[in-house]
Structure formats: C-alpha cells, structure tokens
Amino acid sequence: MAATALPARLFAGPKAHGKTKHSPKVVKVVKNGRLKQSVSQWCYGNLPLEVLCKAAADMGLMAIDLLEEKDWEMPAKFGLVCSMGYADGGSIPDGLNNKANHDAIVKGLTAKIPRAAKLHLPNVITFFGNRRGMKDNEAIDNCVLGLNRVKSVAESEGVTVCVELLNSKVDHQDYQGDRTAFGVEVVKRVNSPRIKLLYDIYHMQIMEGDIIRTIRDNHAWIGHYHTGGVPGRHELDDTQEINWATVCKAIVETGFQGFLAHEFVPRNKETPLVPLRAAVALCDV
Secondary structure, three states: OOOOOOOHHHOOOOOOOOOOOOOOOOOOOOOOOOOEEEEEHHHHOOOOHHHHHHHHHHHOOOEEEEEOHHHOOHHHHHOOEEEEEEOOOOOOOOOOOOHHHHHHHHHHHHHHHHHHHHOOOOEEEEEOOEOOOOOHHHHHHHHHHHHHOOHHHHHHHOOEEEEEOOOOOOOOOOEOOOOHHHHHHHHHHHOOOOEEEEEEHHHHHHHOOOHHHHHHHHHHHEEEEEEOOOOOOOOOOOOOOOOHHHHHHHHHHOOOOOEEEEOOOOOOOOOOHHHHHHHHHHHOO
8 A cells, every 4th residue: 555645734733734845754742652552433523544543653552443444454454453343233323231122233233343353343233222211220231131142153263342321411312321330230241251341431421420440340351442521522732621631541550451442522622632742652651
C-alpha cells in the first residue's frame, strides 16, 4: 500500500492552519506505553478510516475501536488491530435483558467471533438493553442466560465479549446497564474469562463518579475502557472534570492488559487530531 499523506491542517492549531505545504514530521506521542491506547472511529467520521489508521499508528496507538466487520482488516495494514468490533444482532436498546433478543444476538456473535479471532480482534461488543419497565433481577437473569449461550465460542476462539455500561441520564435514557454493580453481577454469574464489562469512564462518571475506587474494586470483571470528557463527551482537557492521568495510573496499577480507547468527539472538525494527540499524551502514564 502506498503511504498515506496526512493533511497538515488535521494536526495544526488555529494559528498554523494553512501555513504548512507538506505533511508534518511524524513524532510518536506514546513514550511509556504501559497502557495500550486505541481510538474510536465514529468520533472521526469526517476522516477516511485509512487516514485515521495512519494517524493513529504515527502517534503510537495500537488499535482502532468500534469497527464494523467490513472494516476489521484495515487497521492491520498500518500495524494496528481492531480493538473492539461490532458483531452481534442486537442494539443498545434491544439487548441481552430481553430474551426475545437472544436468538439474534447469539446468532450474530457465534457467526462473527471466529472471524474476529482469525483477524486477531481481542474483543467484540454487545449491550444490556433498555429497561422498558423490567426489574433488575429479571434483567440480570436474562443477561446471564444470553451470555451463557455464547461464552463457549468466545472461550474456544479466544475473543472476549464485552457488555457496555452506559449512562441513562444524558445519552441513553432507560438503558438498564447504567451502574457498575448491575454489570458486575451479570459477568460474575456468567463466570467466564471471555465475558467482561466495557467500562466507559465517561458514562460511569455521569452515573456514579467514584471512578478510581470502582475500577480498583472491580477490575477483574473489566475487559475494556472508553474515555470521554465530562460534561459533553469532548476533549480530555481543562473544560471537563476527570483527572485522566490519575485514572489511567490507577488502571495500570491493577495490572490491566487490555485497551483504553478514546471515544470523545473533537469540537473542531478542521483539526480533530490535535486533541487526540493531547489525550494520548495525557493517558500515556
């Protein structure tokens, strides 16, 4: 594959915009590398995936997050992996808490997990679903039933199924998996090394706070992390409330070997890679 030249404007701050004729010199951001970092594609929808992969590789990231199956192979062309793939037949509102959704979810996961393994994807994602009046104890029972149907293929293929915790206060009203305790109870009862939580720090800061203690107490059940500034799900900068360096140090100290994927939406669409580089440096503890 021919080298992809990245437009300088993607990296430049406002004052530098338009002044550089050539792509900027590649300077790797990651120096320590104790935490494997990734970036979610959907937050950079105005960039072709090939461009995002090239930029991520140049920064020292190891992966691209949340890709559809058709795109799973692209990161490997840049020495990356897809750290989290879409693979089931459900959705955020129609998830594992409703037994009526199980056949579609199980069919999707059992069909795609083997391909994910072949392409070295470590994780695929699924969801708890919306409450729609369901009590937590019934929802937990149903989620366990559904995940028990896919854990054997996940274990045999070496791919982890991650169920995402989301906030129900701002972004996903009525979502049932909106607290760590709910998710932990599910994965504890499934009791598989290949069934874990996707702990989205942005979402759980909104719902619970107490991020570091929660991570320390529950790290055995967490397979993947997402970032995002609170409030607003934007840059990890001084406009938001989380001390990301301290949180990332806490994650590293648990012995975590998975990925932390940046899932924030840059405000400036003209220079989206500027805040990404800053976030990668901040979390490279």
